[in-house]
Amino acid sequence: MSPAAPALTTVIAAVTIPGETTPRVEFTPAAVGTLRELWSEVGPLMFHQSGGCCDGSSPMCFPAGEFITSDRDVLLGRLDIAPAGETAQVVDFWMSAEQFEYWSHTFLTVDLVPGRGSGFSLEAPRGVRFLIRSRLMDSFG
Secondary structure (H helix, E strand, O other), X not given: OOXXXXXXXXXXXXXXXXXXXXXXXXXOHHHHHHHHHHHHHHOOEEXXXXXXXXXXXXXXXXXXXXXXXOOOOEEEEEEEOOOOOOOOOEEEEEEOHHHHHHHOOEEEEEEEEEOOOOOOOOOHHHOEEEEEEEEEOOOOO
């Protein structure tokens, strides 16, 4: 009998914006499952959300360090996708400064849905894509 697969749960980001105490990003269980698979294949991961058009407005998953962030990009959060009790698997979630100006009042949920997304994001060959769902935040402190 093989061991049970680690439970998939929502993962909420650690706060990374100075002066804030409220998280801004979470991954759904479906996103966590795919991210764990991708981590086992390519190693550490990162996300970047730009304000581009078409697929450029989708959250993009890359091997950590493959997408070069600038001094103006905003680190919205760090999310540990590792199962409880295992070595940390931290995924940084970055957003372009321009996009952050528009979305600064929102909480982001990264979900996974069927369909083909950007060819640059790691999940694309799997026939799924990461998708942002957002809601207004009540507080930022």
